[in-house]
Amino acid sequence: MEEKIMTHWYDNAIIYQIYPKSFQDSNDDGIGDLNGIRKRIPYLKKLGINAVWLNPVFVSPQVDNGYDVSNYFAIDPHMGTMEDMENLINDFHKAGIHIIMDFVLNHTSDQHPWFQDAIKDPNSIYRDYYIFAGKDGKRPNNWGSFFGGSVWEEDPAGTGEFYFHLFDKRMPDLNWKNPEVRHAMLEVAEFWLNKGIDGLRLDAFIHISKADLRQSFPAENDDVVVAEPFFANRPQVQEWMRPFCEKIKEDYPETLLLGEAASASVNLAVDYTEKRNHLMDSVVTFRYFTEDDSQVDPSFSAGYQPKPLDMIAFKQNQTVWQQTLAGISQPTLYWSNHDMARLRTRIASSDTEAKSLAMLMYLQRGIPVIYYGDELGMQNLKFDSVDQFKDMTVEQFVKSAEKAGKSEQESLEMVNETHKLPGRGPMPWNNEKYNGFSTVEPWITGEKVDQVSVDSEIDDKRSMFSFYQKMLEVKKTPLFQKGSYYLLTTGQDSYVYQRDLKEESAIVAVSISDNETEITLPKGYKSELLHSGKYELNDNKLILMPHSGVVLKKEN
Numbered sequence: 351m352e353e354k355i356m357t358h359w360y361d362n363a364i365i366y367q368i369y370p371k372s373f374q375d376s377n378d379d380g381i382g383d384l385n386g387i388r389k390r391i392p393y394l395k396k397l398g399i400n401a402v403w404l405n406p407v408f409v410s411p412q413v414d415n416g417y418d419v420s421n422y423f424a425i426d427p428h429m430g431t432m433e434d435m436e437n438l439i440n441d442f443h444k445a446g447i448h449i450i451m452d453f454v455l456n457h458t459s460d461q462h463p464w465f466q467d468a469i470k471d472p473n474s475i476y477r478d479y480y481i482f483a484g485k486d487g488k489r490p491n492n493w494g495s496f497f498g499g500s501v502w503e504e505d506p507a508g509t510g511e512f513y514f515h516l517f518d519k520r521m522p523d524l525n526w527k528n529p530e531v532r533h534a535m536l537e538v539a540e541f542w543l544n545k546g547i548d549g550l551r552l553d554a555f556i557h558i559s560k561a562d563l564r565q566s567f568p569a570e571n572d573d574v575v576v577a578e579p580f581f582a583n584r585p586q587v588q589e590w591m592r593p594f595c596e597k598i599k600e601d602y603p604e605t606l607l608l609g610e611a612a613s614a615s616v617n618l619a620v621d622y623t624e625k626r627n628h629l630m631d632s633v634v635t636f637r638y639f640t641e642d643d644s645q646v647d648p649s650f651s652a653g654y655q656p657k658p659l660d661m662i663a664f665k666q667n668q669t670v671w672q673q674t675l676a677g678i679s680q681p682t683l684y685w686s687n688h689d690m691a692r693l694r695t696r697i698a699s700s701d702t703e704a705k706s707l708a709m710l711m712y713l714q715r716g717i718p719v720i721y722y723g724d725e726l727g728m729q730n731l732k733f734d735s736v737d738q739f740k741d742m743t744v745e746q747f748v749k750s751a752e753k754a755g756k757s758e759q760e761s762l763e764m765v766n767e768t769h770k771l772p773g774r775g776p777m778p779w780n781n782e783k784y785n786g787f788s789t790v791e792p793w794i795t796g797e798k799v800d801q802v803s804v805d806s807e808i809d810d811k812r813s814m815f816s817f818y819q820k821m822l823e824v825k826k827t828p829l830f831q832k833g834s835y836y837l838l839t840t841g842q843d844s845y846v847y848q849r850d851l852k853e854e855s856a857i858v859a860v861s862i863s864d865n866e867t868e869i870t871l872p873k874g875y876k877s878e879l880l881h882s883g884k885y886e887l888n889d890n891k892l893i894l895m896p897h898s899g900v901v902l903k904k905e906n
Contacts, residue, residue: 359400359448360549360606360631361680362831364822365719366399369688370407370429371415373722373777375788382776382787384430384438391445393804397725397815398822401448403551403608405688407435408454411461413520415688415774416452417553418459422538439546450549450606451542455535456557460520469507479534481514481525483563492566493581494574495519498742501574501581516557516581526558526590536594540601549606550598552591552630556611559586582613588621588629596628608682609633616674623679632717634682636689638667650754653747654765659697661862662842669837672715676834681716686724692773693721694800695730699897705817705882706899710845710860712825713901715835723777725818726807730772731796733762738796739771772796778803817882824879824901829854843867844894853906859892860899867894875902 374386406416407429442449467476483490489502502512503519514523560581567577611633622630640663646652685693698704712718751761779786807813833851840846843863857875861867869892883898
């Protein structure tokens with residue numbers, strides 16, 4: 351089946367995710383900033399991407415690295431000024447690069463003036479901008495926060511009520527039931543679109559609706575429960591997001607709306623991206639990566655125990671998303687982001703495997719989203735203390751592991767491999783002190799376990815960077831932008847799919863095994879477009895060395 355004719359810039363988007371604090375420091379304070387990003391636009395052009403997604407750059411106390419916003423209409427001073435942001439937008443556009451901003455719409459910082467007014471005056475109109483419930487010091491229900499503990503925190507005003515926070519207690523949830531909140535958030539979005547940005551990544555939008563707050567989640571004991579069905583993907587999400595999305599598309603028709611739908615099923619992804627529903631253009635799911643927990647040690651918490659990717663489940667997940675969204679929308683294609691450990695740490699044990707997995711993922715039908723540094727083969731940093739993670743769940747995990755006889759060092763090794771924070775290390779531009787990121791100690795420090803840098807890779811034809819350049823050139827061709835997709839039936843040691851567009855056809859074949867793998871291909875696929883590792887092709891018999899991969903085009 352051939353794809354519908356595409357008409358928007360984002361139909362051919364290749365997105366590069368920049369974590370601004372970690373990309374490039376321009377003013378020697380150890381924190382990456384907007385002018386640092388501007389300085390590196392030539393690098394981004396050379397790589398071959400055409401869009402950048404910036405993690406939040408609004409004013410923030412940085413409790414959650416910018417996802418706790420205290421002023422949506424201003425740039426955080428650590429990042430620069432509004433003039434810097436306007437210059438960045440202009441410079442990106444001159445370079446042919448679109449810019450997507452991260453928009454936090456489920457919650458604010460507790461330092462936001464709305465919340466400050468709400469707790470200073472229980473009769474304030476801003477009281478209803480947030481969710482207050484309970485009385486006489488009794489929580490309304492047993493729901494648990496994603497960040498540990500209850501979703502309810504006592505009202506600082508001492509009213510005996512509690513306010514709701516799905517994430518950190520310093521990040522109160524907004525009350526989207528209130529039309530004024532919905533209007534206010536639309537105003538924020540349009541303010542930035544008027545500045546010239548090209549898209550919004552809608553953070554945690556699936557959480558804006560909550561069930562009846564009197565309803566506890568049935569449980570065996572009195573512990574709090576992360577009662578996700580009560581605050582994720584509820585029907586009102588679509589009802590409230592529709593006018594928001596429609597107005598943006600009416601005023602700025604070329605805006606990419608990329609929704610973070612972490613726990614959405616594939617059928618919900620259809621609802622969120624079906625054109626007639628007037629919602630998102632594409633959504634990011636966390637449902638791709640089913641882990642194999644068969645080796646988990648049951649004597650302590652499974653939380654940060656390393657678990658390999660369940661490759662059979664992964665193939666199933668990918669194929670279901672590909673086939674279900676065909677003709678509806680493009681899936682987002684990613685291996686890493688700021689909320690997870692890096693590909694080269696989490697899954698790929700060698701550069702060859704990292705290249706093959708990149709080829710496997712990004713040449714499928716969909717929009718690649720590449721996490722900064724993955725194109726170099728960056729790995730997680732190594733932290734040497736629990737405190738560096740700044741995460742209550744890490745403390746709990748280490749205690750649990752120590753009770754089971756694990757040393758703190760063994761526990762930390764596990765957390766370093768699986769936690770998101772060590773994956774946010776500074777971008778390594780060269781091999782000097784602080785890797786050219788800054789002249790002073792960066793905001794995040796840890797042992798750098800890899801030797802990768804831009805300087806050592808940018809002119810090396812065999813480097814990870816050069817591989818990504820070649821792969822993105824292949825991705826930009828009509829066959830890999832618009833072609834249909836189907837996964838070929840091969841054994842569990844390989845991942846092989848076909849892309850077809852009119853008379854053109856190509857096969858992407860990747861070994862997902864430690865063994866040499868033989869695959870019988872359909873006849874006629876001989877012209878190599880890209881490869882990683884070693885392979886042999888004899889007529890239609892393809893032999894892949896462990897974790898190698900190749901893209902072959904059909905000769906007409």
